[in-house]
Amino acid sequence: MLYKSTRGDNEKLLASETILEGLSKDGGLFVPEEIPPIDIKEISKLERYQDVAFLILKKFLTDYTNDEISYCIDQAYNLDKFDNKFITPIFSFNKNCSITELWHGPTQAFKDIALQIMPLLLSIAKNKNNIHNEIVILVATSGDTGKAALEGYKDVKGTKIIVFFPHNGVSEIQKLQMITQEGTNTFSFAVKGNFDDVQTSVKSIFNDVALNNKLLQNGFELSSANSINWGRLVPQIVYYFYSYIQGLKNNLFDMNSEINFVVPTGNFGNILAGYYAKKMGLPIKKLICASNSNNVLTDFINNGIYNRKRKFYKTISPSMDILISSNLERLLYDLSNSDSNYILNLMIQLKENGEYKINNDLHSKIKNLFWADWVDDTTTKKQIYKDFKENNYLLDTHTSVGRSVYLKYISQTKDFTPTFILSTANPYKFSISIYEALFGKPDPTKSEFDLMFELEEKTNVPIPAPLRSLKEKSIIHKVVINKEQMSDEILKILGIKS
Template identity: 50%
Template structure:
């Protein structure tokens, strides 16, 4: 299995090269040259397995330059030995209203990014050895909140790596910020930027392709890699939990036979999480509709509904900050797939986006978009109403991103009249990462100016739910990182992390 670039279909690299490099030299994203297919019989066999076996099976189809033993080492290190609560990485909670909540937040940082970022460091270090690189990998991360902490935790003190995380100064929750700024590890660095997530993401992509920085890194035996979902090694593990969810539904008789279709509802901003679900469908997972849920930054909703991608709009800072994104990187991979790997068309759209802030696809792309996806969005008030409704009716406490998915799913049911299809709601974070907003949604006792950890305690007492120890322990941790830089100075921060003096 080799990998092509979305911006140059002539490129062919191995899986290990794609993972080590993170992004193609011309700025394209790596995609597999073909996709394996899983039959209904395969799904029945996977339903009898645990999560690590399912992960090993799916990864092996894409990582052809890894041995079976190497893949098993990676998934065992990532998903066992207490990394996830009860050693069950992706449990499903069935609600009385029929929603199947796929809870992806029982890992070290209480967010779905752990599902991939506990695995990626093992894949990356093995990939570097396979391409015979003795260089240090400098992991660059732009985060809207959850990826940063999950990447920092995953790469903490991993030999041969450095990691630099950038986050928007006023664009993450207090708990997300505290998680990052108290991070332990000798190889980690965190910096806030004056701007939003799109500014951070654009800055990181620019640094990746900067010839001067590349030369300096080469001279110092350092190479760039990424822990964002632009890296195939981050996206691939996310495919696994969709297969695993289906297998669990089969095993517990929620769906009666292999082949019965499900809906998948994903709150997303950068499009990686729902792209993984699309790839799972492409690989034979029986999915009826992919439901894309956005907050007030509804650029994806408009694109799926109209074919127009327009980032030139008001940016909203919302209570679901991990989705506060106007440039959705992974959409490029979907466009490449829907155009049957036409990299020239993809390059054209990306140039239009960079130059004009918008592009528009034709009916040949829009028609399959409508067939595959449903898209909706909701604002902060509707998000809070969804949190309260789920808590009052189901005694189920969810975070602000999961609530967006629940709201958009109800929109889908109302518009489509589809009440029969089993629907999996992707629950992406613990409610305690967004305690302020969740508490204000479910309690009349909410006081905005209360200290954050007082709100966490009050939310626990009110709802009878336990504060995750990973959250509770943060109160006593020392803040290590407080640097703030402009978008223009990100380059200097990266060189400082790499201990490289900029050229005069």
Template identity: 50%
Template sequence: MDYKSTRDASVRVSSAQAIARGISADGGLFVPDGLPQLTGADWPRLAQLDYMERAKDILGRFLTDFSQEELSQCVTGAYGTGKFDNEAIAPLADLGQGTYMLELWHGPTCAFKDMALQLLPHLLSMAASKTAGGKTMVILVATSGDTGKAALEGFKDVPGTKILVFYPEQGVSPMQKLQMVTQEGGNVSVCAIQGNFDDAQTGVKTIFTDKKVAELLEQNNMMFSSANSINWGRLAPQIVYYISAYCDLLKESRIENGQGINIVVPTGNFGNILAAYYAKKMGLPIHKLICASNCNNVLTDFIRTGVYDRNRPFHTTISPSMDILISSNLERLLFDLCGENDGTIRGWMEDLKSTGRYEVSSDVLEKLHIHFYGGYCDDAATKDTIRGMFEKEGYLCDTHTAVGLCVYRQYQKDTGDDTPTVIASTANPFKFSTSVLEALKEQNVMQMDEFQKVAALEEKTRVPAPAPLTGLADKEVRFSGTCTSATMENVVLDMLGIQEH
């Protein structure tokens, strides 16, 4: 299977090249030249497999220049090493009435990003050995919270790699920040940026496509790649867990083979729900994809109107990983919906860059409405949802998952749809102890330090706090630098020890 660029469909690269490069030289994103298909006979067979075997099967259909032995080595290295605290890797929790929580946070950093970022370093190392000619791979990451730590942990001390992470100084939770600034490893660096996630993401993309920087890296036997979801090696593993969730429902006789389900995804950068869309196009029987946003509801407005407009106030919310106004992965969806017309995509992306907005055609909007429902909720509704879910169902969820659950209830009210539904639960609630405690009406929360909050939440709910978070109390802060979007390039070169001539 070859891969092409959303901005130049004549580009053709292998899966190893797509993973190693991360982004096309023209600024476009790599997409597969066609999607593998799952038939009715595949589902009962896949249902009998465990998560790792399902991953090998699905990834083997996309990464065709990796041998089965190489893929097996990568998948086993990611999921079979005791890094996940649940042997199911991505278990389903039954909330009753045909609603299920897909828990994607049982990995080492307690967030859904582990599902891909435990695997990506293995894939990238093999891809580099096939395509990069011995160069050091420089992984450049912008994060709204969870990607940064998951990428740092995944690439920590991986030979032949360096990883540099930028996070918005005031735009992540205290626990997310602690996870990053205490990161161990000899090949890692972390820097705060004075601005929001969009500033960090735009800065990273600019550096990626800067020919002068590329020449400096070449002179030092280095090349850039990405651990953000712009990298196909991040997106492909996410397709697996939606297919696996359906297989689990089948195996447990919760649904019949071929029966449709809804999937609800809280998302900001659109990668997580795009993976579900690709799974649908492969044959997963999805009735509706429900896209859940917080107050930064640019995606909700886009899905409803066809107008993407980032010219709006940026809100710092209690679901910070979704505080995003430029959703990079939407470009891949639009490429598919407009019939892979790269000229159309270039026009829309140029409009976004120059004016901050674009409007899709009526036929694209019609296709969008067939597949997607968009909704959003504010912080107050998010807290109400956390409290109501815990008090009525005894289930404790984080601030992002609660956004998904709140929007799903809006969807049910609007449509009356009672299709079995899977909600992507994206983070452990202890990563956001302050907001979760406030939702549960705990007193004097702001007088506690971060680890007192974790202990208070554990005591109040009788839910055990995850060891990767409680263990941060004894970790030394290693990174305290800050920069602006204008100085990010200098920071990157300095981190890499590269001098400009």
């Protein structure tokens, strides 16, 4: 299978080359030339997450051998890395609504699903393509991707991983996870501004021809661990199929049933994986896009206008505090019958004017596939309280956004199709907000860790080991920079004069 750019570059790459490149030279995102079908009856017979992953990944990574794919899966998805044998287990409120817990990996966030396997895929890709340069992974993060990427690439030979996150734009626990990261090849920087500032700057670095030539001359080349990289996105398709399989095994529905997914998302990568799963044959009726107050995706899906010229809100679900949803480009490309000129024009409008409007035909297709709504912080907290009191289940802030939007969906549509809500993070990553939702304003003299342990005592929900151990870790990465300094910091790390 070959991959091509959403913006018209005629170059076609193999999967391994696509993972190495990250972003196309024309600024577009790589997409497969076709979406391969899956026999739903065949995949439904599988028991293990690892076996489902193999069946799906081998469809897309066609220049990898079966042994190479198996090796990556076995190394990534095991009980040394994940604390649950199902990798992404489900919890059911009832037959109509279940949670898929995507946060049982080493950093307690759904990004682990992709970022435990992606470094392995990249290492094999280097060997396949005789790449001797050191790969420099650049990451812009709104919270969870940063730590997951740092952990996934830690001490991987032939790589350096540099993470940029918005200063004061992530939770304290997320920040601590990144600034205490160990590893000889790991670097983390707080950047003044919001996530969109950071993400835009990273994209500009990828498209800076002079900078990239200088790196190549010194034996380095850039790649990405964000979901703009196909190697980050394709492993996320797996848990959609595995949710369905678990639902069948638990007698929540039968093979004749359709299902819905509710996805709290900001960058549109997580829900895009669901779209690809549907195209492959998973019987998804509706993909429900859940947003917080930064509801640019809600407005776009409902009215066909993408407008990032709006107030930016810092919310208690910070991983979704995003106004530029990069992966939406892949969806638009696919639904516009691969019209790269049309996509390029839309992206130019977004860059120059801050908005674009899609045509009626494209908007109609999106409305048929997706349903979207949003909730504010007050509603998010109320749902955390309600589900803990009524169901003894502790939601994190992002999952609560998803649960709240789902309840709005069934209230408005009366559609009780069996539904999975994707749970993106462990609640203890957002202890202050969770504590406040359950018990009111915390004592301001108490630290984040004081509240975490108090929350554990009051809820009897155990703190996961990776978060419990953060208190003893030393702060390693202390630098706060302006976005204009990002390129210089990269060169400094690599020992290259600016």
